[in-house]
Amino acid sequence: MDKRYSIHPTQAKQFSTEELRKNFLIENLFMPDEVSLCYSLDDRIIIGGVAPVETEVILGGSDVIKSDYFLERREIGIFNIGGPGKIAVDGKEFLMANRDCLYIGLGSREVTFISESAAEPAKFYLASAPAHKEYPIQHVAFEDIPGDEMGETEKANKRKIRRMIHQNGIQSCQLCMGMTELETGSVWNSMPPHVHDRRVEVYLYFDLPKGEILFHMMGEPSETRHLIMQNEQAVLSPPWSIHCGAATSSYTFIWAMAGENYTYEDMDKFPLTEMK
Numbered sequence: 001m002d003k004r005y006s007i008h009p010t011q012a013k014q015f016s017t018e019e020l021r022k023n024f025l026i027e028n029l030f031m032p033d034e035v036s037l038c039y040s041l042d043d044r045i046i047i048g049g050v051a052p053v054e055t056e057v058i059l060g061g062s063d064v065i066k067s068d069y070f071l072e073r074r075e076i077g078i079f080n081i082g083g084p085g086k087i088a089v090d091g092k093e094f095l096m097a098n099r100d101c102l103y104i105g106l107g108s109r110e111v112t113f114i115s116e117s118a119a120e121p122a123k124f125y126l127a128s129a130p131a132h133k134e135y136p137i138q139h140v141a142f143e144d145i146p147g148d149e150m151g152e153t154e155k156a157n158k159r160k161i162r163r164m165i166h167q168n169g170i171q172s173c174q175l176c177m178g179m180t181e182l183e184t185g186s187v188w189n190s191m192p193p194h195v196h197d198r199r200v201e202v203y204l205y206f207d208l209p210k211g212e213i214l215f216h217m218m219g220e221p222s223e224t225r226h227l228i229m230q231n232e233q234a235v236l237s238p239p240w241s242i243h244c245g246a247a248t249s250s251y252t253f254i255w256a257m258a259g260e261n262y263t264y265e266d267m268d269k270f271p272l273t274e275m276k
């Protein structure tokens with residue numbers, strides 16, 4: 001399991017491009033028949049990718065978190081961004097179509113990821129946070145969440161935000177997760193930019209066509225930096241950092257948060273003209 005330490009904003013300002021990427025960018029999440037995990041010490045969120053192709057893949061415990069099984073002290077939210085698949089939780093199977101979401105609470109012991117076909121494998125993206133009580137396992141199909149329209153075509157930021165694991169949706173201890181889909185022709189996400197000192201956030205960008213790139217903005221609003229990202233990469237946003245971006249094409253992203261509160265609307269927004 002890859003590990004990322006918490007970074008002070010003053011330190012981040014001194015980082016070279018390479019250091020910024022090493023500390024905040026998460027690459028190579030979907031390796032065939034493997035579990036790839038990244039443990040951030042910001043709110044102890046774990047981000048991962050599981051890509052079963054030829055075999056079933058089990059999410060096990062780890063010495064890094066000193067747990068015999070992964071959900072011993074944790075909860076997890078999972079999205080499938082690939083072909084049709086299944087997740088078996090202690091023997092009970094959940095069908096996972098493209099973009100479906102599954103929440104698994106504290107205490108489940110065996111979590112197995114399966115693709116329906118090696119020709120069109122599933123790709124499971126996950127976020128996990130420490131949990132203090134068990135909430136029921138819940139599956140939600142993508143089409144059952146109508147989503148909220150945001151932004152404007154004229155500003156190239158028209159998008160639909162779907163909240164899956166949140167205060168008024170699937171219940172959890174602290175995980176909050178959903179998906180934002182940019183309309184064709186729109187390229188800017190999370191406008192105006194915001195921070196939330198109370199929660200870490202992670203974005204997984206996907207459905208970015210081959211050859212296109214995304215400029216992810218980060219840092220304190222008074223001194224921003226950018227990371228150039230490719231399809232199916234994730235980026236950690238420490239609580240002090242803005243997180244927004246523009247790509248050379250439209251795309252979709254999954255956002256995952258954990259921390260002090262659970263309120264999606266709790267964002268400190270910055271007027272664009274005050275950013276540097």
Ligand SMILES: O=C(O)C(=O)C[C@H](O)C(=O)CO
Pocket residue numbers: 150159161179180189190191196201243255264267
């Ligand atoms: O496009 C957006 O706006 C978002 O998706 C915002 C994220 O959901 C977010 O940053 C929540 O704090």
Ligand SMILES: [Zn+2]
Pocket residue numbers: 194195196201243267
């Ligand atoms: Zn945010």
